[in-house]
Amino acid sequence: MIGRPLSRVEGPLKVTGRATYTYEEWGAGPPLHGFLVEAAIGRGRIAKLDTSRAERAPGVRGVVTHRNAPRQGQPQPDLSPYSRAFPVLTDTEIRCFAQPVALVVADTFEQARDAAGLVEAAYERTEGRFDLAARLDHAYAPSDVQGSTQTDSLVGDFDGAFAAAPIRIDETYTTPYEFSAPMEPQCALAVWHGDAVTVYASTQIVAEAKLRIAATLGLVPAQVRIIARYIGGGFGSKLRVHAETILAVIAARQLRRPVKVMATRQQTFPLAGHRPAAVQRVRLGADRDGRLVAFGHDPILQASFTSDFVEQIGSVGRALYAASHRRSTHRIVPLDLPDPEDVRAPGEAPGLLAIEAAMDELACALDMDPVELRIRNEPAQHPELGIPYSDRHLVECLREGARRFGWERRPRRPATLRDGRWLVGHGMAAAIRPQFQARTSITVRLEPDGTAIVRTDMTDPGTGTYTIATQVASEALGVPIDRVRVEAGDSEFPVSGGSGGSWGATNTCTALLRACHALRDRIFASMPEAERASAGGLPALVAARFPDGVEASGAIPDMSDDPRFTAHSLSSYGAHFAEVRVDVDTGEIRLRRMLGVFDAGRIFNARTARSQLIGGMIWGVSAALHEDGAVDPRTGAFVNRDFAQYLIPVHADIPAIDAILLDTYDPHANELGAKGVGEIGICGAGAAIANAVYNATGVRVRDYPITLEKLLPHLPRP
Ligand code: MOS
Numbered sequence: 001m002i003g004r005p006l007s008r009v010e011g012p013l014k015v016t017g018r019a020t021y022t023y024e025e026w027g028a029g030p031p032l033h034g035f036l037v038e039a040a041i042g043r044g045r046i047a048k049l050d051t052s053r054a055e056r057a058p059g060v061r062g063v064v065t066h067r068n069a070p071r072q073g074q075p076q077p078d079l080s081p082y083s084r085a086f087p088v089l090t091d092t093e094i095r096c097f098a099q100p101v102a103l104v105v106a107d108t109f110e111q112a113r114d115a116a117g118l119v120e121a122a123y124e125r126t127e128g129r130f131d132l133a134a135r136l137d138h139a140y141a142p143s144d145v146q147g148s149t150q151t152d153s154l155v156g157d158f159d160g161a162f163a164a165a166p167i168r169i170d171e172t173y174t175t176p177y178e179f180s181a182p183m184e185p186q187c188a189l190a191v192w193h194g195d196a197v198t199v200y201a202s203t204q205i206v207a208e209a210k211l212r213i214a215a216t217l218g219l220v221p222a223q224v225r226i227i228a229r230y231i232g233g234g235f236g237s238k239l240r241v242h243a244e245t246i247l248a249v250i251a252a253r254q255l256r257r258p259v260k261v262m263a264t265r266q267q268t269f270p271l272a273g274h275r276p277a278a279v280q281r282v283r284l285g286a287d288r289d290g291r292l293v294a295f296g297h298d299p300i301l302q303a304s305f306t307s308d309f310v311e312q313i314g315s316v317g318r319a320l321y322a323a324s325h326r327r328s329t330h331r332i333v334p335l336d337l338p339d340p341e342d343v344r345a346p347g348e349a350p351g352l353l354a355i356e357a358a359m360d361e362l363a364c365a366l367d368m369d370p371v372e373l374r375i376r377n378e379p380a381q382h383p384e385l386g387i388p389y390s391d392r393h394l395v396e397c398l399r400e401g402a403r404r405f406g407w408e409r410r411p412r413r414p415a416t417l418r419d420g421r422w423l424v425g426h427g428m429a430a431a432i433r434p435q436f437q438a439r440t441s442i443t444v445r446l447e448p449d450g451t452a453i454v455r456t457d458m459t460d461p462g463t464g465t466y467t468i469a470t471q472v473a474s475e476a477l478g479v480p481i482d483r484v485r486v487e488a489g490d491s492e493f494p495v496s497g498g499s500g501g502s503w504g505a506t507n508t509c510t511a512l513l514r515a516c517h518a519l520r521d522r523i524f525a526s527m528p529e530a531e532r533a534s535a536g537g538l539p540a541l542v543a544a545r546f547p548d549g550v551e552a553s554g555a556i557p558d559m560s561d562d563p564r565f566t567a568h569s570l571s572s573y574g575a576h577f578a579e580v581r582v583d584v585d586t587g588e589i590r591l592r593r594m595l596g597v598f599d600a601g602r603i604f605n606a607r608t609a610r611s612q613l614i615g616g617m618i619w620g621v622s623a624a625l626h627e628d629g630a631v632d633p634r635t636g637a638f639v640n641r642d643f644a645q646y647l648i649p650v651h652a653d654i655p656a657i658d659a660i661l662l663d664t665y666d667p668h669a670n671e672l673g674a675k676g677v678g679e680i681g682i683c684g685a686g687a688a689i690a691n692a693v694y695n696a697t698g699v700r701v702r703d704y705p706i707t708l709e710k711l712l713p714h715l716p717r718p
Pocket of ligand 1: 234237239342344346499500501502
């Protein structure tokens with residue numbers, strides 16, 4: 001049962017509109033609707049905020065501003081960034097463009113939105129610091145920042161080895177601001193009952209949302225209940241709740257009515273975190289047979305003055321290739337922009353756009369097959385920590401991908417294969433993403449009628465949690481799929497690590513397997529050995545002996561308390577292959593086909609895993625060719641805040657694409673042998689596209705995304 005390509009068990013609910021997402025929750029009767037009002041400057045203070053016209057508008061019930069917002073807790077640096085207090089509307093200071101300055105609450109969404117336009121604000125501006133490129137010489141080490149974990153990693157004598165290397169690549173790549181932009185925007189409904197609040201929240205991690213709301217509002221966690229049964233994607237932007245949720249809770253308390261706040265698509269861009277733009281220097285020194293002697297990766301990235309978040313871009317190469325002399329660092333430039341946050345594959349996604357393009361440049365400089373270059377630099381053990389890899393099949397991903405893709409038929413020299421106006425190119429890249437684990441507990445019940453009930457506060461942002469938990473319980477308890485009920489996304493249930501960091505599936509399934517084994521042991525303990533082998537299995541034994549059913553729980557520790565995570569270097573791996581065509585007259589870039597081959601240990605569900613991987617690969621195409629969050633350097637505003645202007649691929653951009661999973665088992669990861677699939681798909685995918693564009697055209701664009709105006713001036717003359 002585990003591994004089978006079962007369709008999503010909640011699929012019928014979703015396609016018939018019966019899966020209740022946060023916006024459709026009703027709670028206790030019809031809620032009021034809140035609409036966020038955004039600051040119109042990037043730095044300064046509110047000089048005047050006149051809400052009187054808004055308050056008199058039809059249907060308006062109240063306006064929350066800094067004048068009437070309650071005192072709130074301050075962020076506690078010792079707490080996780082997702083559960084720290086998140087005070088809103090605290091004062092008149094404006095720290096970034098579109099910072100919420102008010103919440104207008106009315107009977108309908110339309111009334112609230114209309115009245116929000118009647119709030120009159122005047123500002124005193126202060127000169128803002130908005131432009132990363134203009135402030136690179138202000139960069140400093142984040143290790144100077146309290147709470148930061150990003151320290152330099154220096155091994156051997158990088159400078160000496162790089163200077164002495166016969167073949168050197170020293171290039172700088174830039175990666176832009178990017179946004180998670182899940183299908184379902186940020187949303188919350190708050191319903192107070194006395195001094196307790198139920199928050200229907202669109203969140204990836206229920207327990208963190210509960211702690212954050214409690215810490216912000218000065219409540220004890222037991223006063224807060226979170227319900228998040230269905231979530232329309234998150235990709236990092238819902239690891240923590242933001243102003244929409246805090247303001248729903250505040251407004252509902254003030255107005256003594258349930259309040260719902262739904263961000264518009266445009267509002268989500270500055271509201272819910274972004275991937276920081278970065279300038280990444282990569283230096284690779286190799287000997288003439290392609291063996292790396294020096295590996296250097298030095299990203300400079302945007303940070304903010306109000307957050308200690310540093311995307312771990314410089315960490316991605318640390319476990320990837322062998323080289324005796326190494327350096328990888330982070331330097332940050334705080335700007336007056338919204339706080340950067342996790343966006344899918346934080347670190348790896350932008351980092352591999354640089355490293356894997358540089359590896360392609362090195363292969364070209366060596367006149368070597370880029371697949372062979374990577375195989376030649378496969379490390380025997382972690383090159384910086386000196387610990388063994390758990391189970392690593394990167395070379396098999398590379399070889400299997402090359403075989404299936406037909407890599408040996410690629411154009412050996414760039415800009416040599418033509419098909420009419422089209423220049424044709426092939427590219428590839430490797431992928432790595434570390435395995436994480438967060439403390440997770442779960443309960444499972446077996447009822448005398450043969451039903452199994454799994455309970456966890458784990459969420460399902462569309463990834464397949466309900467389905468894979470069903471599969472594990474079915475197999476471990478011998479219960480048919482349709483007799484398993486998974487109840488998730490409710491803070492009344494045992495605390496999990498939630499969905500994020502590619503850890504949700506392995507956390508949930510490992511804890512659940514342990515719970516099922518504990519349940520079996522409990523059942524067996526009550527009977528003589530001979531009786532245990534009943535033909536009907538565990539359900540029959542429960543029916544015969546446990547009129548009230550049996551329950552057991554299972555748990556796994558956080559990775560910081562699990563010796564598995566220090567004994568071995570644990571990661572998922574992959575290899576991407578892409579064919580693109582570039583119109584020699586217009587510079588139009590078209591993906592023709594793409595293949596990813598992945599090693600993520602045992603797979604819980606071949607269908608949902610493939611879906612995640614393909615989604616990640618498409619995101620890689622998007623990072624290479626489309627996504628580009630533009631900041632107006634005068635105002636600090638994100639300019640392209642919708643899907644008309646913030647480009648992402650559409651169906652026509654994604655023709656033949658496939659993801660293959662190697663059938664592996666990592667005994668050091670967990671007892672299921674499974675590792676994460678959520679983020680490995682995006683890792684390296686964009687670099688394969690970039691390398692294919694180079695192979696097609698002979699033009700290397702190091703400033704992502706690769707758009708036609710960057711390519712066109714350099715294309716070979718037709
Ligand atoms: Mo992911 S960026 O941890 O949702």
